[in-house]
């Protein structure tokens with residue numbers, strides 16, 4: 001696994017390096033979620049950048065951390081948790097929010113509202129936007145039905161967010177891990193690759209507010225290299241077909 005490393009030490013925390021998080025990422029929206037959380041918390045961390053095109057995520061060293069072979073992965077090296085290794089961006093955000101007591105209410109209905117919208121992102125918005133991008137940009141075969149279906153479903157989910165944001169400044173009450181989870185895919189879908197969805201004004205108001213946060217800017221300033229989907233889009237159809245048809249994990253027969 002050829003990885004390059006970036007260290008981020010907020011200066012006030014230089015003497016607390018023992019509480020170091022290690023995060024395994026590539027340049028993708030799920031990775032940005034974790035960088036936003038790190039910046040919001042102001043904790044020191046070390047980024048290990050994997051190259052998904054080079055299939056770093058399928059190498060034994062990485063599969064030992066996440067048998068599902070997907071980034072992001074968090075390793076908590078603070079010693080208190082026996083070096084906790086965690087995959088799934090939603091679980092990572094939830095773990096960090098709980099551990100630091102921030103960005104999720106401690107109890108009550110508000111806590112479960114945050115969970116609801118976190119699940120909405122993890123099971124709906126993320127996969128639908130991901131598949132929409134996959135079929136319109138990456139798939140070596142053009143399947144009009146899939147392009148239309150996942151595009152429409154992504155847009156419908158944005159309309160749901162828009163109606164929620166019509167009466168709420170943030171996705172679920174106060175600023176929370178629900179906003180942190182939703183922002184990167186929405187940012188990418190609207191600004192980069194898809195329909196600008198201009199009719200959803202509350203959604204756009206929220207996008208601008210979240211994008212203007214210091215921590216969010218800091219997270220996007222971390223250089224993870226060219227966005228993965230752009231690297232894939234530059235490959236020939238044959239190269240993409242080869243990459244997608246790769247000998248996946250040993251267990252995925």
Ligand SMILES: N[C@@H](CCC(=O)N[C@@H](CS)C(=O)NCC(=O)O)C(=O)O
Nearest residue numbers: 028029030069070071072088089090
């Ligand atoms: N549900 C997972 C999804 C993780 C995921 O899809 N990661 C992608 C990049 S963002 C990946 O590692 N893809 C490599 C592959 O599937 O081969 C999460 O939210 O963390």
